[in-house]
Amino acid sequence: xxxxxxRQVEQAQSAALRLANVDAAERDAALGAIADAIRENSxxxxxxxxEDVAEAEEMLAEGEYTQALVDRLKxxxxxxxxxxxxxxxxxxxxxxxxxxxxxRELDDDLELYKVAVPIGVVGxxxxxxxxxxxxxxxxxxxxxxxxxxxxxxxxSESNRVLYxxxxxxxxxxxxxxxxxxxxxIEAHEEVDRLLELDDKVDLVMxxxxxxxxxxxxxxxxxxxxxxTEGVCHVYVDEAADLEMAEEIAFDAKVQxxxxxxxxETLLVDDDVAADFLPGMVERYREAGVExxxxxxxREIVDVDPASxxxxxxxxxxxxxxxxxxxxxxxAVDHANTFGSKHTESIVTEDADVAExxxxxxxxxxxxxxxxxxxxxxxxxxxxxxxxxxTGKIHARGPVGLEGLTTYKYYLEGDGQLVASYAGDDAxxxxxxxxxxxxxxxxxxxx
Amino acid sequence: xxxxxxRQVEQAQSAALRLANVDAAERDAALGAIADAIRENSxxxxxxxxEDVAEAEEMLAEGEYTQALVDRLKxxxxxxxxxxxxxxxxxxxxxxxxxxxxxRELDDDLELYKVAVPIGVVGxxxxxxxxxxxxxxxxxxxxxxxxxxxxxxxxSESNRVLYxxxxxxxxxxxxxxxxxxxxxIEAHEEVDRLLELDDKVDLVMxxxxxxxxxxxxxxxxxxxxxxTEGVCHVYVDEAADLEMAEEIAFDAKVQxxxxxxxxETLLVDDDVAADFLPGMVERYREAGVExxxxxxxREIVDVDPASxxxxxxxxxxxxxxxxxxxxxxxAVDHANTFGSKHTESIVTEDADVAExxxxxxxxxxxxxxxxxxxxxxxxxxxxxxxxxxTGKIHARGPVGLEGLTTYKYYLEGDGQLVASYAGDDAxxxxxxxxxxxxxxxxxxxx
Numbered sequence: 001x002x003x004x005x006x007r008q009v010e011q012a013q014s015a016a017l018r019l020a021n022v023d024a025a026e027r028d029a030a031l032g033a034i035a036d037a038i039r040e041n042s043x044x045x046x047x048x049x050x051e052d053v054a055e056a057e058e059m060l061a062e063g064e065y066t067q068a069l070v071d072r073l074k075x076x077x078x079x080x081x082x083x084x085x086x087x088x089x090x091x092x093x094x095x096x097x098x099x100x101x102x103x104r105e106l107d108d109d110l111e112l113y114k115v116a117v118p119i120g121v122v123g124x125x126x127x128x129x130x131x132x133x134x135x136x137x138x139x140x141x142x143x144x145x146x147x148x149x150x151x152x153x154x155x156s157e158s159n160r161v162l163y164x165x166x167x168x169x170x171x172x173x174x175x176x177x178x179x180x181x182x183x184x185i186e187a188h189e190e191v192d193r194l195l196e197l198d199d200k201v202d203l204v205m206x207x208x209x210x211x212x213x214x215x216x217x218x219x220x221x222x223x224x225x226x227x228t229e230g231v232c233h234v235y236v237d238e239a240a241d242l243e244m245a246e247e248i249a250f251d252a253k254v255q256x257x258x259x260x261x262x263x264e265t266l267l268v269d270d271d272v273a274a275d276f277l278p279g280m281v282e283r284y285r286e287a288g289v290e291x292x293x294x295x296x297x298r299e300i301v302d303v304d305p306a307s308x309x310x311x312x313x314x315x316x317x318x319x320x321x322x323x324x325x326x327x328x329x330x331a332v333d334h335a336n337t338f339g340s341k342h343t344e345s346i347v348t349e350d351a352d353v354a355e356x357x358x359x360x361x362x363x364x365x366x367x368x369x370x371x372x373x374x375x376x377x378x379x380x381x382x383x384x385x386x387x388x389x390t391g392k393i394h395a396r397g398p399v400g401l402e403g404l405t406t407y408k409y410y411l412e413g414d415g416q417l418v419a420s421y422a423g424d425d426a427x428x429x430x431x432x433x434x435x436x437x438x439x440x441x442x443x444x445x446x
Numbered sequence: 447x448x449x450x451x452x453r454q455v456e457q458a459q460s461a462a463l464r465l466a467n468v469d470a471a472e473r474d475a476a477l478g479a480i481a482d483a484i485r486e487n488s489x490x491x492x493x494x495x496x497e498d499v500a501e502a503e504e505m506l507a508e509g510e511y512t513q514a515l516v517d518r519l520k521x522x523x524x525x526x527x528x529x530x531x532x533x534x535x536x537x538x539x540x541x542x543x544x545x546x547x548x549x550r551e552l553d554d555d556l557e558l559y560k561v562a563v564p565i566g567v568v569g570x571x572x573x574x575x576x577x578x579x580x581x582x583x584x585x586x587x588x589x590x591x592x593x594x595x596x597x598x599x600x601x602s603e604s605n606r607v608l609y610x611x612x613x614x615x616x617x618x619x620x621x622x623x624x625x626x627x628x629x630x631i632e633a634h635e636e637v638d639r640l641l642e643l644d645d646k647v648d649l650v651m652x653x654x655x656x657x658x659x660x661x662x663x664x665x666x667x668x669x670x671x672x673x674t675e676g677v678c679h680v681y682v683d684e685a686a687d688l689e690m691a692e693e694i695a696f697d698a699k700v701q702x703x704x705x706x707x708x709x710e711t712l713l714v715d716d717d718v719a720a721d722f723l724p725g726m727v728e729r730y731r732e733a734g735v736e737x738x739x740x741x742x743x744r745e746i747v748d749v750d751p752a753s754x755x756x757x758x759x760x761x762x763x764x765x766x767x768x769x770x771x772x773x774x775x776x777a778v779d780h781a782n783t784f785g786s787k788h789t790e791s792i793v794t795e796d797a798d799v800a801e802x803x804x805x806x807x808x809x810x811x812x813x814x815x816x817x818x819x820x821x822x823x824x825x826x827x828x829x830x831x832x833x834x835x836t837g838k839i840h841a842r843g844p845v846g847l848e849g850l851t852t853y854k855y856y857l858e859g860d861g862q863l864v865a866s867y868a869g870d871d872a873x874x875x876x877x878x879x880x881x882x883x884x885x886x887x888x889x890x891x892x
Binding site for chain 2: 016017020021104106110112119120202203217218221223241244247248250251255256336347348349350351352353354355358359360362363364365366367368369370371373374375379380381391392393394396397398406407408409410411412413414415416417418419421422429431440441442443444
């Protein structure tokens with residue numbers, strides 16, 4: 001029996017097939033229309049948002065929600081303008097589609113092209129900031145993917161009006177986009193249903209807490225692009241410039257402790273621990289960082305003891321654990337055992353030690369003499385950030401629009417048969433790579 | 447509680463961390479040692495194989511196995527030599543690891559490199575041809591991945607001896623490879639356990655029937671690289687060179703009908719159906735192809751009626767269904783609805799129609815004026831074929847050694863902090879792409 005969610009996903013599927021062939025100018029025009037419509041529709045959007053905020057404030061009074069949640073939920077003219085600007089900046093990105101990734105002659109007049117195409121239907125489940133819906137819809141449209149949108153229930157009124165604004169703007173835009181490319185789902189049961197439709201949804205992108213992302217991963221056969229934990233380390237080697245090490249370790253924890261690329265455990269080589277730790281600890285204390293350490297650390301500085309749990313905790317706050325290690329190998333072992341394969345950094349002036357650390361660590365990002373906080377799509381120059389992946393398959397680390405693409409092989413021939421390339425008189429293949437863009441049908445009718 | 451399978455996977459995990467940094471020359475030397483050991487150990491291997499074959503022949507007599515299975519199982523000196531040669535050809539492939547895929551300056555002395563690395567631990571479950579174990583172990587070793595091997599129970603004696611031959615050859619080779627990089631599992635319960643270890647196994651590659659691959663996909667949270675069905679189409683457009691179309695449609699079905707890239711349904715434009723079908727059908731009949739067609743087809747040629755099931759059947763044999771369609775759009779719709787996103791081909795001299803078909807089809811491979819049978823890693827020039835993927839994520843279509851790699855971001859700095867790039871006085875990023883290979887630590891100590 002086809003239910004409503006399945007029907008929505010099927011509409012997205014047929015839209016995806018057509019959206020894949022809408023050219024970049026039309027997709028960008030549609031994005032421009034979305035930005036304009038958000039500005040024009042600001043009154044209705046803010047009205048709907050006020051309803052969400054009023055309800056959230058009641059929950060706040062009842063102690064169910066935090067002030068931070070209410071603040072994140074709240075829109076105003078300024079925030080709407082920056083949302084519209086964000087949509088325009090997505091339009092300005094390089095088109096991720098149509099690029100010929102490889103071209104190879106298999107034989108005379110038999111040419112293989114590997115071309116970037118959209119993935120198809122992307123299911124997204126995201127946090128209650130209302131700008132998330134707009135950002136995700138814009139990224140999907142830019143990359144030619146149909147999208148199923150599920151936002152937080154706290155933002156349901158805002159999301160509904162934003163969704164309608166987007167869909168109407170695209171329908172009325174001077175761009176031939178297929179209806180049904182974006183679908184809004186609202187109920188929790190619809191999410192469960194979505195996660196079952198693994199033959200119709202090509203990718204799921206959950207955003208939110210690591211528990212939430214793990215829940216999604218455990219409850220669907222659809223490939224998941226998301227990130228769970230960020231347990232990151234900074235290792236201060238014996239050959240480190242200790243002033244640099246102090247600055248990096250400070251930045252990595254204090255500059256913004258709530259995010260996944262902040263450091264959770266500082267590893268210090270035992271040869272420099274006595275020199276390094278007292279100043280470092282003082283600096284952290286001044287910034288209000290709660291510190292725990294293993295026994296060798298506590299022989300040097302007066303901090304609370306670290307338990308085994310500390311080594312695998314993502315504090316997400318001004319808390320840090322410190323461990324003294326024997327050498328770079330011990331640092332690598334500790335990070336590979338307790339880290340979450342997100343981002344690890346070494347501070348050293350010794351290039352060989354840097355190489356040992358960087359190649360030995362199994363993580364999406366490994367840094368030398370730089371703060372872990374650089375692990376981010378914007379800082380990496382990826383353009384619009386689709387998300388961060390802690391998986392190793394398809395996309396790893398910060399993911400740009402490329403993460404929403406796959407590829408298709410196009411083969412242009414003039415009647416070649418496999419029978420000619422098999423058996424005793426088999427023709428050989430030339431397998432010669434060349435630079436060239438796919439031009440449909442250029443070998444036909446010559 | 448840690449069981450045996452989990453312990454094996456954990457051994458593979460620690461081996462994977464070290465194997466990732468074994469250089470190409472050592473991996474290739476180890477592959478050479480495997481090839482030599484297979485030749486030297488041929489007597490023991492053939493003896494073990496004879497036990498498997500004797501048991502299989504009993505099952506054949508009882509009607510449990512087919513003669514084809516017994517034939518596939520059987521090794522002889524010639525087959526062993528070609529297995530050894532296959533291992534040497536894997537060694538000859540270009541190293542898939544260490545390549546810098548992208549290099550970007552983020553700012554002065556702050557350089558980001560994206561470098562190809564192994565995935566980690568790959569679980570493989572494969573058919574009962576004993577050469578499969580050797581091939582998969584060789585591909586894993588070449589790409590720096592630890593591997594869990596589970597073969598068909600029919601080949602258990604052969605697999606055990608081949609596994610021991612491989613592991614001992616690598617241990618004794620003049621190459622510093624970590625112990626435990628290859629693990630053999632034998633019982634069905636061990637497979638079930640393997641599929642549960644989604645936090646320790648990075649990728650599963652099942653080979654076998656489409657039912658089997660689907661079963662694996664439905665029973666694990668680990669990403670799966672595999673292919674299920676191949677329901678491929680050839681579309682003969684009204685602007686086709688009809689002689690070419692006949693040759694291609696014949697090759698695509700008859701050259702080797704048992705494989706997934708053989709055609710199952712022939713789509714013919716209604717303007718040329720009356721011209722094209724009589725000769726085509728005669729040609730197929732002479733080759734013993736059983737034909738079915740829709741009503742318009744049966745007005746032109748005398749074939750059995752096609753049922754709805756025919757459109758989605760992978761015959762894998764000398765059987766074919768024929769459907770007359772109105773135009774290229776109807777052909778695209780039919781293929782997108784009933785096809786398996788594997789390989790589709792159009793025959794036409796009209797470049798615009800070719801473009802409509804090729805961009806409209808959602809499949810891993812779309813061909814113009816060439817037989818569907820070209821969809822294959824060897825013919826594509828991918829070198830060693832790891833498998834064929836019908837998924838869209840990570841790897842699509844024929845997959846070479848690259849499919850067993852992921853990437854790591856390396857960032858080389860000289861003490862940069864994110865605080866400098868944030869706030870009112872934020873430094874700008876330069877984000878300048880450049881050609882360059884990652885050289886560990888080259889900015890340190892300058």
